[in-house]
Amino acid sequence: MTNKHHTNLPEGMPQLRVMPMPADANVHGDVFGGWIMAQVDIAGALPAVRRANGRVATIAVNSFLFKQPVFVGDLLSFYANVVKVGNTSITVNVEVYAERNRLQAETVKVTEATLTYVATDEDRKPRQLPPLSVLCAEDPAADAGQGDEKTGIVL
Numbered sequence: 001m002t003n004k005h006h007t008n009l010p011e012g013m014p015q016l017r018v019m020p021m022p023a024d025a026n027v028h029g030d031v032f033g034g035w036i037m038a039q040v041d042i043a044g045a046l047p048a049v050r051r052a053n054g055r056v057a058t059i060a061v062n063s064f065l066f067k068q069p070v071f072v073g074d075l076l077s078f079y080a081n082v083v084k085v086g087n088t089s090i091t092v093n094v095e096v097y098a099e100r101n102r103l104q105a106e107t108v109k110v111t112e113a114t115l116t117y118v119a120t121d122e123d124r125k126p127r128q129l130p131p132l133s134v135l136c137a138e139d140p141a142a143d144a145g146q147g148d149e150k151t152g153i154v155l
């Protein structure tokens with residue numbers, strides 16, 4: 001493989017897979033950063049909603065790195081994992097991989113971001129996160145990847 005950025009997709013299932021279309025790109029065929037940010041926000045919200053057991057709102061984009069360009073026709077995979085939880089907040093790391101020139105199996109990590117979501121109630125006010133034990137009683141799979149909530153560090 002000649003591309004020094006070539007890598008493999010991470011283990012496990014992505015939260016989201018999507019292919020940008022011509023309407024998502026500038027005249028040079030590079031996909032707009034804002035379009036990528038919107039997809040990252042959606043992908044990151046999926047594990048946050050699961051952990052919150054309900055609605056969330058994005059409160060912060062803590063970091064966002066566009067490391068490589070994205071092109072029309074790339075197949076993008078979004079991997080999102082909870083990395084920290086607080087009283088009402090959930091911080092999620094999102095990594096985006098592009099499969100381009102798919103017949104040559106070229107995969108490139110294009111974007112990495114960290115976002116924080118807040119669990120909200122029906123009045124859009126912050127809501128205490130449910131204890132993990134409650135979630136696990138409802139859905140044993142909810143424990144996967146949640147780590148140590150006492151330290152707030154989730155592996």
Ligand SMILES: CC(C)(COP(=O)(O)OP(=O)(O)OC[C@H]1O[C@@H](n2cnc3c(N)ncnc32)[C@H](O)[C@@H]1OP(=O)(O)O)[C@@H](O)C(=O)NCCC(=O)NCCS
Pocket residue numbers: 056057058059060085086087088089090116118120124125126
């Ligand atoms: C989300 C919202 C309800 C939170 O209300 P708020 O009164 O600002 O919340 P608080 O100050 O009590 O903070 C709530 C949590 O967010 C965290 N937080 C606040 N500012 C933060 C920041 N800049 N970065 C990371 N986390 C932050 C707090 O630490 C707290 O976490 P914790 O409870 O786990 O300790 C409110 O800010 C809001 O409605 N924002 C607009 C959301 C929006 O429209 N997003 C875009 C579309 S989804």
